[in-house]
Amino acid sequence: MADSNGQSRNELFTSDGLHVIEQGYKIWTQAVNGYLKSENLLSSKTGQVLVQVLGSGGPELTDGRASSSYLVWVNHKARLLVDFGSGAALNYEKSGALPDDLDAVLFSHFHVDHTNDFSALVKGLWFTNYDKKLQVFGPSKNQEFPGIKEFITALFNHDSGAYAYLGDNADPEQSSQFKIVPIEIANSSSNISSYAIGDDVMVKAVSVLHGTVPALAWRLEIKGYAITFSGDTSNENRALDLLAQGSDLLIAHNAARENDPSTVARYLHMMPSEIGRIAAAAKVRRLVLSHRMNRTLGHEVETTAAIRKNYQGVLYLIVTDRADDSD
Ligand SMILES: [Zn+2]
Ligand SMILES: [Zn+2]
Numbered sequence: 001m002a003d004s005n006g007q008s009r010n011e012l013f014t015s016d017g018l019h020v021i022e023q024g025y026k027i028w029t030q031a032v033n034g035y036l037k038s039e040n041l042l043s044s045k046t047g048q049v050l051v052q053v054l055g056s057g058g059p060e061l062t063d064g065r066a067s068s069s070y071l072v073w074v075n076h077k078a079r080l081l082v083d084f085g086s087g088a089a090l091n092y093e094k095s096g097a098l099p100d101d102l103d104a105v106l107f108s109h110f111h112v113d114h115t116n117d118f119s120a121l122v123k124g125l126w127f128t129n130y131d132k133k134l135q136v137f138g139p140s141k142n143q144e145f146p147g148i149k150e151f152i153t154a155l156f157n158h159d160s161g162a163y164a165y166l167g168d169n170a171d172p173e174q175s176s177q178f179k180i181v182p183i184e185i186a187n188s189s190s191n192i193s194s195y196a197i198g199d200d201v202m203v204k205a206v207s208v209l210h211g212t213v214p215a216l217a218w219r220l221e222i223k224g225y226a227i228t229f230s231g232d233t234s235n236e237n238r239a240l241d242l243l244a245q246g247s248d249l250l251i252a253h254n255a256a257r258e259n260d261p262s263t264v265a266r267y268l269h270m271m272p273s274e275i276g277r278i279a280a281a282a283k284v285r286r287l288v289l290s291h292r293m294n295r296t297l298g299h300e301v302e303t304t305a306a307i308r309k310n311y312q313g314v315l316y317l318i319v320t321d322r323a324d325d326s327d
Helices: 088-095 118-125 148-156 164-170 239-244 263-268 272-281 300-308
Strands: 018-021 025-031 034-038 049-055 069-074 077-084 104-106 133-139 179-185 193-197 201-208 215-222 225-229 249-253 286-290 314-321
Touching (some): 049 088, 069 215, 077 201, 118 133, 133 201, 133 215, 148 164, 201 239, 215 239, 225 239, 300 314
Parallel strands (some): 018 049, 077 104, 133 179, 286 314
Antiparallel strands (some): 193 201, 201 215, 215 225
C-alpha cells in the first residue's frame, strides 16, 4: 500500500497479522480516507495468515488475468488453494509456494474458470516430493454438473478418465506417490459444513445460488481470523450472509455491474449493491472485489458508489493483472 506521498502504508495490512497480498496485481484501493493505488502488496510475507490472489479474472480470454484462484498461507506455508482456474498454475509457481506444504484444494464449483488448471497441479506434483493425501473439497452433483467425485473420476479414472495415465493418484487401491482424496460437501444453503485441516485450520462451506450450478462459498478460520470467499453466486437466497458473519476479509466476485444489462450476469452473480449489503450485514472488516470481467472493468466508480450505500469498511478493487506490466 502507498499513500499520496508514495510512502508505505503497511498498517493497513500488517498491524493484525492478516494480509491481503496480490502477487502480480496492482490494486486500486478506496480506503476510508480516499482512493489509493498500490503498486505491490507482495513484498512482505510476515503475517501469520496471508491470502494471495493467483487469479482475479473470470473465463474471458481478453481480460488479461488468470481465472479465479486464491492461495492461503499460514505461517509462511502455502497450505490451501481456493479454486484453480486457467493461469493459476503459472501464478502458483511465481508465488514461491512449496508444493510440499499444500494440504487441500477447495473448489467453489465446476465451471472452467475455477477448475481448469487442476490437472496441471496434479501432474506437476509428480515432479516434487509430494507424498501426502491431497484433500480436494467440492460440491455434490446435480443433473447438469458433476460433484467433486464425478469431476475427479472424469479426469483421472483408470478406464474412462481424460488423464487416465494419472489414475493411480486417484485410486486408493493402487500405490502412488500421493493421493487425491475427494471430499463432497452436501448441498445445503442453511447448514454449514465444517472440516479441520491439520490442527490450526477450519474450513467451512455453505451452498450458494449460482444459476443451476452446484456452488459453494467457503470460510476459512485460521488463528483467530476468518476469511470468506463468495465464489460465484447471485446470493438470491442470502446463504452467503450466514457464512460471512464477522469475517476479517470477504473476497466477493464482481462479475455483474450495478443494473447489469445482461440478465445472465444478474442471474448468476451479485450486483455491487448486494455485495455491499452483505459486507455491512455481516460486519466484514475488509472487502475485496475479484473475479472481475469486461462487463465490470471500467465501472469502478459506480461499483464503489453502490457498495458505499451500505458498506463503509475498507474496500479493494483488483483492477489489473500486473503480469502485463514491465515492472
Ligand atoms: Zn466464474
Ligand atoms: Zn461460475
